[in-house]
Amino acid sequence: MVEQAADPVAEREVVLRATGIRKRFGPNEVLKGVDLTVLRGEVLCIIGPSGSGKSTLLRSLNHLEEIDGGRVELDGELIGYRRRGHRYVTLPGKQLAAQRARVGMVFQSFNLFPHMTVLQNIVESPVGVLKQPVREATATAMALLERVGLESKADAYPRQLSGGQQQRVAIARALAMKPRLVLFDEPTSALDPELVGEVLEVMKDLARDGLTMVVVTHEMGFAREVADTVLFMDGGIAVERGRPEDVLLNPRQARTKDFLAKVL
Amino acid sequence: MSGITAPADTPRGEARDGVRVAHRQHWGWWILVAFVVLCTAALVKMLLTNDNLQWHVVGEYLFTRRILQGLLTTLALTVLAMVLGTLLGVLTAVMRLSPIRVLSSVAWAYTWFFRGTPLLVQIIFWYNLAALFPTIDIGIPLTGPVLFSADANTVITPFVAAMLGLALNEGAYMSEIVRGGILSVDQGQSEAGAALGMRGGRIMRRIVLPQAMRVIVPPTGNQAIGMLKSTALVSVTSTAELLYTTQQVYNQTFQTIPLLIVASLWYLVVTSVLSVIQYYIERRYARGGRRELPPTPWQRFQRGVANVRGRM
Numbered sequence: 001m002v003e004q005a006a007d008p009v010a011e012r013e014v015v016l017r018a019t020g021i022r023k024r025f026g027p028n029e030v031l032k033g034v035d036l037t038v039l040r041g042e043v044l045c046i047i048g049p050s051g052s053g054k055s056t057l058l059r060s061l062n063h064l065e066e067i068d069g070g071r072v073e074l075d076g077e078l079i080g081y082r083r084r085g086h087r088y089v090t091l092p093g094k095q096l097a098a099q100r101a102r103v104g105m106v107f108q109s110f111n112l113f114p115h116m117t118v119l120q121n122i123v124e125s126p127v128g129v130l131k132q133p134v135r136e137a138t139a140t141a142m143a144l145l146e147r148v149g150l151e152s153k154a155d156a157y158p159r160q161l162s163g164g165q166q167q168r169v170a171i172a173r174a175l176a177m178k179p180r181l182v183l184f185d186e187p188t189s190a191l192d193p194e195l196v197g198e199v200l201e202v203m204k205d206l207a208r209d210g211l212t213m214v215v216v217t218h219e220m221g222f223a224r225e226v227a228d229t230v231l232f233m234d235g236g237i238a239v240e241r242g243r244p245e246d247v248l249l250n251p252r253q254a255r256t257k258d259f260l261a262k263v264l
Numbered sequence: 265m266s267g268i269t270a271p272a273d274t275p276r277g278e279a280r281d282g283v284r285v286a287h288r289q290h291w292g293w294w295i296l297v298a299f300v301v302l303c304t305a306a307l308v309k310m311l312l313t314n315d316n317l318q319w320h321v322v323g324e325y326l327f328t329r330r331i332l333q334g335l336l337t338t339l340a341l342t343v344l345a346m347v348l349g350t351l352l353g354v355l356t357a358v359m360r361l362s363p364i365r366v367l368s369s370v371a372w373a374y375t376w377f378f379r380g381t382p383l384l385v386q387i388i389f390w391y392n393l394a395a396l397f398p399t400i401d402i403g404i405p406l407t408g409p410v411l412f413s414a415d416a417n418t419v420i421t422p423f424v425a426a427m428l429g430l431a432l433n434e435g436a437y438m439s440e441i442v443r444g445g446i447l448s449v450d451q452g453q454s455e456a457g458a459a460l461g462m463r464g465g466r467i468m469r470r471i472v473l474p475q476a477m478r479v480i481v482p483p484t485g486n487q488a489i490g491m492l493k494s495t496a497l498v499s500v501t502s503t504a505e506l507l508y509t510t511q512q513v514y515n516q517t518f519q520t521i522p523l524l525i526v527a528s529l530w531y532l533v534v535t536s537v538l539s540v541i542q543y544y545i546e547r548r549y550a551r552g553g554r555r556e557l558p559p560t561p562w563q564r565f566q567r568g569v570a571n572v573r574g575r576m
């Protein structure tokens with residue numbers, strides 16, 4: 001995997017493609033036509049100042065956010081909409097749910113279900129949505145918990161865990177659906193500084209194993225070390241994109257330089 | 265008890281580590297306690313010595329068949345109206361929060377009407393429904409064929425009228441309680457469910473409602489206890505519930521006060537039972553809400569005994 005990551009991601013298949021994504025909240029246009037391509041096994045990090053639209057872009061990729069223009073395709077299939085004549089019509093709930101089941105998501109505020117144990121959190125959807133047998137789902141869940149180093153916490157409730165542990169459970173929960181790719185929405189921003197490392201370690205481990213990931217992050221060190229591609233956004237526009245060593249160390253755009261000067 | 269340092273010259277002597285926490289003494293409390301004890305004693309004396317209470321009559325009627333049947337009707341009304349009302353309330357709350365305008369408007373209108381008129385008026389209204397609609401027809405409104413038709417007086421018996429009145433009114437209040445509960449659950453919970461491929465109904469059933477229960481249960485317990493007592497209103501429609509039955513008895517025997525005590529005792533007993541049930545339901549839905557479940561009264565009692573022993 002290390003050789004592959006070093007090699008430009010050239011001949012791998014496209015998992016997700018977004019073209020010309022537009023989104024406005026009232027009079028405020030937060031996405032002004034953004035393009036995005038994610039290849040299989042690629043780690044794409046989206047960076048940028050707050051309010052640049054990076055979280056909105058991420059949320060539009062699994063239709064948690066309706067978009068006002070453009071299209072998102074997962075494995076060539078249009079996400080969230082169906083074409084009817086010259087218009088796009090929102091898909092019915094059943095199909096939306098089926099599409100979202102193929103895309104994992106990890107939230108800034110974890111969003112574990114507080115009334116369920118760690119194990120119940122993880123098996124809820126594989127059993128309820130994918131109709132996996134409970135025994136199989138439980139075995140998968142325990143393997144995933146071991147992977148994020150929390151097999152001893154299977155019967156704990158989320159509130160009994162630290163933030164870092166909760167986020168690792170949330171990652172295991174997303175992986176239990178065997179998604180095509182996982183979206184991370186600022187996964188370490190709500191964590192105490194000393195807990196950031198354990199979550200990033202898990203994510204690095206997943207990246208090494210070839211998981212396809214789109215990560216909105218403020219962790220420049222993580223982006224430089226793990227990302228195959230870095231996308232810098234500002235004011236609803238994709239300003240610059242490329243290999244991390246290019247974008248982060250030798251940015252071409254003035255706006256990228258300004259931003260990096262502030263955060264590095 | 266330990267782990268906190270306090271002045272060593274505490275009044276109750278020393279614990280194992282030589283130091284113990286002394287609570288401040290509030291002498292004002294003792295005056296208050298004395299006052300409460302005096303008032304209680306006066307009340308007990310009145311209860312024991314006032315002959316007008318006629319305790320032997322209370323004892324005589326407390327377990328008579330007639331009274332117990334009245335109690336049973338009251339319980340049946342409470343349970344049926346509460347269950348129907350809660351179902352209506354959940355349905356109305358979900359409708360009210362729906363993005364579909366027609367549904368939310370209908371739900372709003374229902375709540376507006378049934379919260380906006382007195383319960384007693386609604387009960388009397390249902391009781392007299394036959395005066396408004398002599399027959400009840402079910403079919404397609406205005407034009408279509410009638411699928412079902414019946415005489416209103418045979419369908420709407422006093423019991424059914426009472427139940428409908430109580431349940432429809434309850435539904436309006438429960439809908440606001442359930443809506444508040446649903447709104448108290450963080451939006452991120454629904455998003456997490458959606459991102460895991462769940463559909464709306466499953467998100468509501470498995471994720472949102474179980475968490476909303478923590479907010480819904482306490483006021484619902486209140487409503488259930490309120491409902492028990494609201495059933496007494498139904499006595500105006502000559503439904504033979506607890507109050508109406510006691511009224512029937514004292515209208516014959518003129519033992520008004522003792523029979524009202526009989527009714528009150530039963531209301532108190534059922535309210536106490538409902539409070540205990542509420543406590544355990546709340547405890548169940550506290551799972552995951554706190555790091556530790558609150559102790560049951562029995563556990564609290566055991567800890568209290570252990571504490572007292574520790575001090576001696």
